[in-house]
Amino acid sequence: MLFRKKIERACVYCAHSVRLEGGTVLCSKKGLKSETDSCFRFRYDPCKRIPVKAKALDFSRYKDEDYSL
Helix, strand or coil: CCCCCCCCCCHHHECCEEECCCCEEEECCCEEEECCCCCCCCCECHHHCCCCCCCCCCCCCCCHHHHCC
16 A cells, blocks of 8 residues: 555655664654654655565465366
């Protein structure tokens, strides 16, 4: 859901910020902030969102007969 209309406002996803070590971001407008903070200058950058990995499928419950014609 990278481009959904309702996104959580967080500095880590803002176009004005750069992620640093230790859970902080450097905002060009407000300085050092926490990743979960946000301000009125928030502008969403979809390229900064890291998508959640999909779960691996469990094929152990299937038998070889299930894959033959």
